[in-house]
Amino acid sequence: MDSKRVILAAVISIVFLLLWDRVVMRKYIPAIPPLETQAVEQTVREPNEATAQQAGAPEETAERELVTIETPLVTATFSNRGGAMVSYVLKATEANMTEMPVSMLEDDKGHNGAFLIDVLGRTDLSKAAFKVVPTQEKNQIHYTYERAGEFKLTKKYTIRDNEPAVYLTLEWENLSVEGAKIQAEVTSRIDIHAADGQDAHYTRSYALRGEKLLWKGPGIFSKAPFKKGIYEDGPLQWAGFGERYVTSLFVNETGPLDNFYWKQNDDDHLIMTARLPALQLGGHQVKSQELFLYYGPKSVKVLREYGADFEKIFWIGKLGFLRVGFLWMLNFFYGFLKNYGLAILALTVLIRVLMSPLMHFSYDSMRKMQAVQPQLQKMRDKYQDDPQKLNAETMEIFRKNKVNPFGGCLPMLLQFPIFIAFWQMLYESIELKGAPFFGWITDLAAPDQIATLPFSLPWFGDVVSVLPVLTTATMLVQQMLTPTTTASKSQKPMMIGMSILFGILFYKLPSGVLLYWCASNVITIVHQMIMFRDKLHLTPHQS
Numbered sequence: 001m002d003s004k005r006v007i008l009a010a011v012i013s014i015v016f017l018l019l020w021d022r023v024v025m026r027k028y029i030p031a032i033p034p035l036e037t038q039a040v041e042q043t044v045r046e047p048n049e050a051t052a053q054q055a056g057a058p059e060e061t062a063e064r065e066l067v068t069i070e071t072p073l074v075t076a077t078f079s080n081r082g083g084a085m086v087s088y089v090l091k092a093t094e095a096n097m098t099e100m101p102v103s104m105l106e107d108d109k110g111h112n113g114a115f116l117i118d119v120l121g122r123t124d125l126s127k128a129a130f131k132v133v134p135t136q137e138k139n140q141i142h143y144t145y146e147r148a149g150e151f152k153l154t155k156k157y158t159i160r161d162n163e164p165a166v167y168l169t170l171e172w173e174n175l176s177v178e179g180a181k182i183q184a185e186v187t188s189r190i191d192i193h194a195a196d197g198q199d200a201h202y203t204r205s206y207a208l209r210g211e212k213l214l215w216k217g218p219g220i221f222s223k224a225p226f227k228k229g230i231y232e233d234g235p236l237q238w239a240g241f242g243e244r245y246v247t248s249l250f251v252n253e254t255g256p257l258d259n260f261y262w263k264q265n266d267d268d269h270l271i272m273t274a275r276l277p278a279l280q281l282g283g284h285q286v287k288s289q290e291l292f293l294y295y296g297p298k299s300v301k302v303l304r305e306y307g308a309d310f311e312k313i314f315w316i317g318k319l320g321f322l323r324v325g326f327l328w329m330l331n332f333f334y335g336f337l338k339n340y341g342l343a344i345l346a347l348t349v350l351i352r353v354l355m356s357p358l359m360h361f362s363y364d365s366m367r368k369m370q371a372v373q374p375q376l377q378k379m380r381d382k383y384q385d386d387p388q389k390l391n392a393e394t395m396e397i398f399r400k401n402k403v404n405p406f407g408g409c410l411p412m413l414l415q416f417p418i419f420i421a422f423w424q425m426l427y428e429s430i431e432l433k434g435a436p437f438f439g440w441i442t443d444l445a446a447p448d449q450i451a452t453l454p455f456s457l458p459w460f461g462d463v464v465s466v467l468p469v470l471t472t473a474t475m476l477v478q479q480m481l482t483p484t485t486t487a488s489k490s491q492k493p494m495m496i497g498m499s500i501l502f503g504i505l506f507y508k509l510p511s512g513v514l515l516y517w518c519a520s521n522v523i524t525i526v527h528q529m530i531m532f533r534d535k536l537h538l539t540p541h542q543s
Contacts, residue, residue, distance in 0.1 A: 067132070069139050071161045074295070077107060083130035083143035083155045084113035088295055090164055090246070097297045099434040102246060104295045106191050112269065114188035114293070115155070115168055120275075123147065126187070130155070151175055151182060151281075164296030170289040174281035183278035186291065190241060190248050192268050202428065205262045206249065206313050207232040207239040213312045226264035234258045234275075240294070241270055242313055245430045247298040249310055250274050253290040297430050300327060322421035327429060334431070340444055341437025341515060344426070348516050351422065352523045355415055359524070363531055366482065368403045423513060432512045440466070444512035460507055467514040472503030474521035481528040 065080045073096055077087040087107040090096045105114055116126040125145060133142035139159045146152045154171040174180045192203065203226065204217035216230050232239065235256030240249035250260075250272065258275040265271060279287050294310065296302065303310035314324050326347065333343035352359075375397050383390040397403070426432065432444040440450040451464040479495045506514070 065132070067141050069141060069157070069159050071139060071159055073162070073164050074159060076159055076166065078141050078143075078157060079113065080130045080132060080143060082113060082116050082126045082128060083145065084116050084126070085157070085166065086113040088114070088166070090296060095162075096164060097299060097430045097433060098245075103191055104246065104248065105189060112189040112271075114166075114190070115157075115291070116187040117153065117155075117170070118185045118187065119151070119153075120183045120185060122150065122182075125153070146175070149175055151180065164302075165292060165294045168291040168293070170276075170291065171286060172279060172281060172288070173286045174284055177283040179283060180281050181278055182281060183276065185273055185275045186250075187271060187273045188248075188250070188293065189269050189271055190295075192243070192264065192270050202242075202244040204242050204313075204316070205230050205232075205239070206242060206247075207260055208237040208309060208312065209235065210237075213309075213316065215313070215316050226262055226270060230262040232260050234260070236260055238308060238310070239272070239274065241272060242298055244428055245298055245433055246296065247294070247303075247313065248272070249294040249303075249308075249313075251292040251294075251308060252276055253292055254288070298428075299430050300324070301331075319417055319421040319424065322418065323425040323428075326422050326425040327431075330425070330429070331431065339437065340432055340435040340512070341441065344444070344512055344516050345519050347422075348519045349523065351418065352520060352527075355418070356527065358415060359527060360531065363482070363528060365403070367532065368401060372397055372401055372403055422516065426512045426516060427510060429512075432510070435512075437511070437515065441511050441515075444515070445510050447508050448511040448514070459504070465507060465511075467511050467518060468503055468507045468509070471506075471514050471518040471521065472500060474518055474525065475499035475502060477525055478521050478528070481525060481532065 063081075066077050066086070067079075068075065068077045070076075073091055073093060075087075075089045075091065076085055078084065079086045085105065087103070088105040090098060090102040090104060092098055092100050096102070118124045118126065128145055130143035130145045133144050133154065135142050137158075139161065141157045143155045143157075144152065145155075152173040152175055154169075154173075156169040156171065158167040158169075159165070160167070170184070172182055174182075202217075204215050205226070207214040209232070214232055216225060218225055235258070237256055238249055238251040239257060239260035240247060241262065242248075250257075252274070255277045258277055260275070261273040263271045263273075276289055279289070281287055294303070294306065298313070300311050300314055303313070314320060314327070329347050329350070330340070330343050333346040334340055337343050337346060376394060379390055379393045379397070383393060429445075435444045436442045437444055441448045447463065448465050448467045449463050450466050453462040453464060456462045476496060476499050479499050482495075
C-alpha cells in the first residue's frame with residue numbers, strides 16, 4: 001500500500017510540475033528590440049467579415065510627411081498618410097516605471113499605424129492624403145481630409161505632458177444639405193513584446209461591458225489565441241490589450257463602442273479595431289467624437305487616476321482580489337522601507353504569521369501521524385487478513401491520540417491559493433521591474449546574477465545565481481525536518497529529490513519571487529524547530 005502511495009505521489013508531483021511550469025513559471029520579459037524602423041509587407045488591417053463587406057477601397061497613398069510630438073514621458077510620430085500615429089515610445093523615466101525606452105508602436109514605413117479611419121460604406125482613409133492644419137496649441141497636431149460633396153474629417157491629436165496617453169478628437173462635418181449617417185471604425189496597431197516564450201501567457205484582451213470585465217488570454221497549453229482573432233460585441237465602455245508590464249486601453253469618451261476586434265498578424269503585431277457608434281448629421285452639421293488611448297505602464301496606481309475602472313484588469317481570475325490586496329500591502333511596506341526587497345520580506349513575515357495557526361495544526365497532525373506509525377504497522381501485521389478489524393483498530397488509535405489523518409493535508413491545501421496569488425502578484429508587478437534589493441540583486445523582476453561563466457550549461461546558461469541555491473537548500477532542510485506520515489522509508493528521499501527538482505526547474509525565476517520563497521522556507525524551518533523541541537506522549541494501544 002505504501003509503495004502505491006509513493007508512486008501515486010510521484011505521478012501527481014510530475015503532473016503538478018508540468019502544469020506549474022506552463023501556468024505559473026514565466027521567463028523574464030525579453031529585451032525590447034532596438035527602436036529602428038523596418039519594412040513590413042502586411043495588409044493594413046484585418047477587420048471582421050461585416051466590416052470587410054462595407055468598407056470602400058482605400059484612398060490613394062500619399063508621400064509621407066512626419067511630425068513628432070515629444071513630452072517628458074513619450075515620443076510620438078504622426079504621418080499625413082491616413083492622418084495616423086506611426087510610432088510611440090515610452091521614455092525611460094521613473095513615472096513610466098522603466099529603465100529603458102519601450103516601443104509600443106514601431107514605425108513600419110507607413111503600412112500600419114494607430115488611429116486609422118474606415119468610414120463604413122463610404123471609404124477607407126487608412127492611406128488617404130490628409131492635410132496638416134496649422135495650430136499654435138502645445139503638443140498638438142491637426143489633420144484634415146475632405147471628400148467632395150460628402151463629409152470633412154478633422155483629426156486633432158493631443159498628448160499631455162504628464163500622461164502616457166493620446167487624445168484624439170474626430171470632428172465630422174456634413175458637406176451636404178441633406179442629412180447623413182456616418183459610422184467609422186478605428187484601427188490601431190501595437191507591438192507585442194512577448195509574442196513568443198513563456199511571457200506570452202500574460203498577454204490578454206480586455207473589454208468592459210457595463211460593470212463586467214471581459215477578458216481572454218492563452219490557456220494552459222495555448223499561447224496564441226490572438227492569431228485566431230477575438231471579438232467582443234458592445235456596448236463596451238472601453239477595450240484593450242495587456243502584457244506583463246504594459247497595457248493599451250481604448251476609450252470613446254462620447255459613447256460606448258459598438259464592438260471591438262483583436263487580431264495578431266504574422267509579424268507579432270496586434271491589430272485592434274474599434275467600431276464607433278453611428279452619428280446622424282443634419283445638413284452642414286458638425287459633430288465630434290472624443291477618443292482616448294492609454295499607452296503606458298500596467299500600474300494600479302496610474303490606471304486608477306483615470307477614473308474609468310481601468311484598474312479592473314488586475315482583478316481578473318478567481319484570485320484577483322488576493323493579488324490586488326497583496327500588491328497594496330507591498331506598496332504599503334515600501335512606503336516606509338523604501339526598498340522593495342525589504343517590503344517583500346516584511347509582507348512574507350506578515351503572511352506567515354497570519355497563516356501560522358494553520359501551519360501549526362498541519363505540522364502537529366503530521367508529527368502525531370509519524371509517531372503512531374509503529375502502532376499502525378503492528379495492527380497491519382496482526383490484521384492483514386481482516387480489513388474491517390484493521391480499520392476499526394486504526395480509528396481507535398487515531399481517537400486515543402487525537403490524530404486527524406487529513407490534518408496535515410487540508411491546511412496546506414488552504415494555503416495554496418494564497419501562495420499562487422502572492423507568486424503571481426510578484427511576477428506581474430511592474431513596481432519590481434528594475435527595483436534593486438542589495439549587493440548583486442539589482443533587479444527583483446529578473447533572475448539574480450552574481451557571476452557569468454565563460455561557457456554555457458544546458459538549461460542554466462552562463463549565469464551564476466545565488467537565490468535558487470539558497471532556496472533549494474532551505475527546501476531540503478525543511479523536508480528533513482518535516483515528519484513523514486507513513487512507515488515507508490522511500491517517502492523522505494523522494495521528497496528530497498522533489499525539492500532538488502524544484503530548485504532546478506525554478507533556477508531562472510525572478511529574484512523577487514525566490515526571495516519570498518526562501519524567506520518563507522526559513523520562517524517555516526524556525527517554526528518547525530521550535531515546535532518539535534517538545535516530545536510527544538502517546539497513549540498505548542491494546543488490541
